[in-house]
Ligand SMILES: [Ca+2]
Ligand SMILES: [Ca+2]
C-alpha cells in the first residue's frame with residue numbers, strides 16, 4: 001500500500017508541474033489538437049494505474065503464496081516429526097513386546113522342559129513298573145487265587161483221598177480176583193506140561209546138550225528150570241525116574257566156580273550131591289543136573305541129557 005501511495009504522490013507532482021506547460025501549449029494550439037493530446041495522456045495514465053494495480057496484486061498474491069508455502073513447510077516438518085516420533089514409539093513398543101514375548105517364551109520353554117522331564121520320569125516308572133508291578137500283581141493275584149481256591153483245593157484233596165481209598169479197596173479186590181483167576185488158569189498148562197505152584201514144567205523125553213536144551217526151552221517161551229525153593233526141588237525130583245538126570249538152568253561156563261542161573265541170578269539155595277561140584281574131566285563140568293534123589297551134580301555140558309523147562313502160568 002505504501003508503494004501505491006508513493007506512485008500516486010509522484011503522479012500528482014508530475015501532474016502539477018506539467019499542468020502549467022499544458023495550459024500554455026493549449027493557449028498556443030487550436031482547440032481539436034488539444035482534445036487529442038488530452039486523450040492520449042489520459043490513456044497513459046490509465047495504463048500506468050493498471051500496471052501499478054497489477055504489480056500491487058501480484059505482490060499481494062506472492063505474499064499469500066509465500067505464507068501458504070511456509071504453512072505447508074511447517075506442516076511437512078510437523079508431519080516428519082510426528083512420523084519420527086511415531087516410528088520411535090513403535091520401535092519402543094516392538095522392543096517391549098519382543099522383550100515380553102521373549103520372557104514368556106522362556107517361561108513356556110522352561111515349562112515344556114519340566115513337562116518333558118515329567119513325561120520321561122513317568123515313562124521310566126512305567127518301564128520299571130512293567131516288570132516289578134507285573135511281578136507284584138502276579139504274586140498278589142496268585143496269593144488271592146491261592147487263598148480263594150484253598151478251600152476248594154482242600155475239598156478236592158479230601159475227595160481225591162476218598163476216591164484213592166475206594167480205588168485201593170477195589171484194587172485189592174481185583175488183585176485177589178486176579179490171583180484166583182491165575183490159579184484157575186494155571187491149572188491149564190500146555191499139553192505135556194506139569195503144573196506146580198502156578199508154574200508149568202516140561203520134562204523132556206529126549207536128550208540134548210545143555211545149550212540145545214536151553215534153546216529148546218527158549219523157543220517155547222520158557223527157560224531151563226530154576227530151583228527157588230526146596231519144595232520146587234522136591235517136585236522136580238519126584239518127576240525123575242531112577243537112574244536118570246535132567247539138565248537144570250544152572251552153569252559156571254562163564255566163570256569157573258561162579259554158578260549162576262539162566263536168568264542171571266546168583267546161586268543162593270543149592271542141593272549139591274556130596275563132593276559136587278567137582279568139575280572133573282579134561283573139558284570140565286560147567287552145567288548142573290538133578291538126580292531123582294533131588295541132589296545136584298556138575299556135568300560136562302556137551303553131554304546129551306534130558307532137561308526140564310519152566311514157565312509161569
Ligand atoms: Ca523155579
Ligand atoms: Ca565147572
Ligand SMILES: [Ca+2]
Nearest residue numbers: 278279285298
Ligand atoms: Ca561133577
